[in-house]
Amino acid sequence: PSSVRCHATLSDTYSVEAAELADIDWDSLGFGFLPTDYMYTMKCPKGGNFSNGELQRFGNIELSPSAGILNYGQGLFEGLKAYRKEDGHILLFRPEENALRMRLGAERMCMPSPTVEQFVEAVQATVLANKRWVPPFGKGSLYIRPLLMGSGAVLGLAPAPEYTFLIYVSPVGNYFKEGIAPIHLIVEHELHRATPGGTGGVKTIGNYAAVLKAQSAAKLKGYSDVLYLDCVHKKYLEEVSSCNIFVVKGNTISTPAIKGTILPGITRKSIIDVARKEGFQVEERLVAVDELLEADEVFVTGTAVVLSPVGSITYLGKRVSYGNEGVGGVSQELYSVLTRLQMGLIEDTLNWTVEL
Numbered sequence: 001p002s003s004v005r006c007h008a009t010l011s012d013t014y015s016v017e018a019a020e021l022a023d024i025d026w027d028s029l030g031f032g033f034l035p036t037d038y039m040y041t042m043k044c045p046k047g048g049n050f051s052n053g054e055l056q057r058f059g060n061i062e063l064s065p066s067a068g069i070l071n072y073g074q075g076l077f078e079g080l081k082a083y084r085k086e087d088g089h090i091l092l093f094r095p096e097e098n099a100l101r102m103r104l105g106a107e108r109m110c111m112p113s114p115t116v117e118q119f120v121e122a123v124q125a126t127v128l129a130n131k132r133w134v135p136p137f138g139k140g141s142l143y144i145r146p147l148l149m150g151s152g153a154v155l156g157l158a159p160a161p162e163y164t165f166l167i168y169v170s171p172v173g174n175y176f177k178e179g180i181a182p183i184h185l186i187v188e189h190e191l192h193r194a195t196p197g198g199t200g201g202v203k204t205i206g207n208y209a210a211v212l213k214a215q216s217a218a219k220l221k222g223y224s225d226v227l228y229l230d231c232v233h234k235k236y237l238e239e240v241s242s243c244n245i246f247v248v249k250g251n252t253i254s255t256p257a258i259k260g261t262i263l264p265g266i267t268r269k270s271i272i273d274v275a276r277k278e279g280f281q282v283e284e285r286l287v288a289v290d291e292l293l294e295a296d297e298v299f300v301t302g303t304a305v306v307l308s309p310v311g312s313i314t315y316l317g318k319r320v321s322y323g324n325e326g327v328g329g330v331s332q333e334l335y336s337v338l339t340r341l342q343m344g345l346i347e348d349t350l351n352w353t354v355e356l
């Protein structure tokens, strides 16, 4: 594949292609993969550091059948989004938070990782190279998927000798087929997503394969997704397959505390700050499944999901509904503040966005 090494000339290199929008139906984006023009790769050789990252035409990659990622799941991913503003400029949302989270996850998975600066620069370069795939204002976002993988060959169980950092992007709309309408969850009481001391708190690829069985069964029964409980007491809320959960009661919003089994979502963290600024009391603590019975509203958050209201939760055959299955007032308010910030419609006093 053709590749471009020098970021300094990136905007010149891509100015012709980037001037136009890709020719797709921007009104029917869901959360499916659409190949774009370029991807970014950077390698870390045995005993070395990540260096010489480059953009390449998007395409398949070559891996040894013995690669650490394929055999032992030594891999992490991240997810972040770029939005097009009304004036056409592009905004990234808190990319250094993803960089930091990848570094923490890499430590847990015995992998070297790019520096925060390398990560953020690579994200910027990849988005600029694929500018024509950033949806028009208000039509969705460009989902950015950084991967970190053990690409070197291993046979015995050990960290791989070589690593690859790769970023690809895809334009997306709503994650759930419900759009911004409320989703319906079922509490899983047999299968678990994470265990104390395990890897539930980092974004390793295996955490996501582990939820497919419960998620597929739930979807077959008509639910949107699964809500997991802690595996020790089978009593406290953890998270949904792809997002964090919040429970609203009066002016108080509670969410499970980060304690190693829950993914520290960047949208979760942002919503906590936004909610406090809006005057809510936010508690990060153990949230018992019984509290779902008393809640006024429940919502989930994630990069892909953004903020989605929950219309009902079914637990051991009993169904509780929220907000007449419409969008609750608190969910609506927080969704609106967060997305207006991400799209550059309100002043970014917290310095969360990065304009390209």
Ligand code: COI
Pocket: 078, 079, 080, 208, 241, 242, 243, 302, 303, 304, 305
């Ligand atoms: C994200 O929200 O970015 C995620 O990584 C979840 C993924 C399952 C789509």
